[in-house]
Amino acid sequence: MNVDARTTAGSVAATATFDEWTTIFLVGAASAILGAIVAWTAYRGYVRNDSRPMLFLAIGVVFLTTVPFVLSYTIDLLLSATDAQVLLSITACHLLGLLAIVRSFKRPNRSRPRDRP
Amino acid sequence: MTDDEEDEILALLEDEYARSILIEASDEPMSVDRLTERCDASPPTIYRRIDRLEERDFVESYQELDPDGHHYKVYSTRLERVAIEVADGEMDLEVRRREEDPADRFTRLFEDL
Numbered sequence: 001m002n003v004d005a006r007t008t009a010g011s012v013a014a015t016a017t018f019d020e021w022t023t024i025f026l027v028g029a030a031s032a033i034l035g036a037i038v039a040w041t042a043y044r045g046y047v048r049n050d051s052r053p054m055l056f057l058a059i060g061v062v063f064l065t066t067v068p069f070v071l072s073y074t075i076d077l078l079l080s081a082t083d084a085q086v087l088l089s090i091t092a093c094h095l096l097g098l099l100a101i102v103r104s105f106k107r108p109n110r111s112r113p114r115d116r117p
Numbered sequence: 118m119t120d121d122e123e124d125e126i127l128a129l130l131e132d133e134y135a136r137s138i139l140i141e142a143s144d145e146p147m148s149v150d151r152l153t154e155r156c157d158a159s160p161p162t163i164y165r166r167i168d169r170l171e172e173r174d175f176v177e178s179y180q181e182l183d184p185d186g187h188h189y190k191v192y193s194t195r196l197e198r199v200a201i202e203v204a205d206g207e208m209d210l211e212v213r214r215r216e217e218d219p220a221d222r223f224t225r226l227f228e229d230l
Contacts, residue, residue, distance in 0.1 A: 045224035048179035050188060054224050107228070 028069045035065020056104035063097030123210045126173060130199065134158050135166045142176055143194035152192070167192060174214055177221065 042058035045051060068090040075081050075089055129135050137156040141147055147155070152163050170176040175196040180188050198213040 041220050041223050042227075044218075044220035045227070047182070048218070048220055049224045050180045051224050051228060053227060057227060104227075105230075 025073075028072070032066045032069035035061050039066065052108055053104040053106070056100045060097045060100035060104060063093050063100060065097075067097075068093045118210060118212075123208075126199070126210060126212065129169055129173065129175070132166065134162055135170060138163065138166050138170060138192070139175060139194050139196055142192050143196075146179075146181070146191035146193040148181070148189055148191050150189075170196075173212075174217075177217065179218075179221065 039058045039062040042054045042061060046054035046058060071089055071093065072086060075086050079085075081089070134156055137158075138152055141152060141155045149160055149163050149167070152158075152167075153160050156163065167176060167178075171178065171192075173196075175194065176192045177195050178190045178192050181191045182188060195214040195217070196212070197215050200211040200213075202209045202211070
């Protein structure tokens with residue numbers, strides 16, 4: 001009886017742990033995908049309007065969202081990195097992303113894009 | 118819409134070249150080169166009409182990249198429908214435009230920050 005109860009409790013705990021990791025993955029994937037959509041929209045804004053701030057914004061958003069997510073699931077597979085190294089690479093990505101966004105605040109003296117005669 | 122705006126829109130739509138630009142660019146985005154050809158007008162004429170059409174958001178423009186690396190602008194029609202209603206001693210003009218591309222709206226928002 002006791003053994004049964006313990007086994008059940010154990011499997012419940014295991015299931016809960018599994019669900020937590022799945023949830024972390026799903027939530028992370030959702031922000032990675034949304035980030036990619038925002039970055040892609042910003043990138044298209046850059047291409048369509050020749051707007052450099054939008055290019056930096058796109059780079060910033062992708063480094064804050066999509067890149068860290070992808071890194072967190074791939075870097076230890078590829079390089080067998082330690083947890084600290086994974087964390088460092090993700091933090092470095094966040095820094096890069098923020099630098100890109102700060103850079104995007106700089107406004108060029110906007111010369112109207114040349115029309116083709 | 119003020120009376121002045123309505124007059125301006127009616128005058129713009131009365132213009133033969135403005136209308137042919139709207140028609141040609143409603144099918145696919147077009148450069149000034151192609152509009153000049155299709156509308157059988159000089160480039161300055163096309164530019165002047167495009168300026169007026171852009172002012173009313175009847176056309177939108179964006180950059181296109183040539184294989185040889187030169188940027189040029191293409192224009193596409195946003196005007197969808199103009200309805201004129203006359204009733205109760207008043208004339209009313211209603212203009213409907215196609216949704217602006219989210220990328221362009223995002224760019225405008227961010228650049229205006």
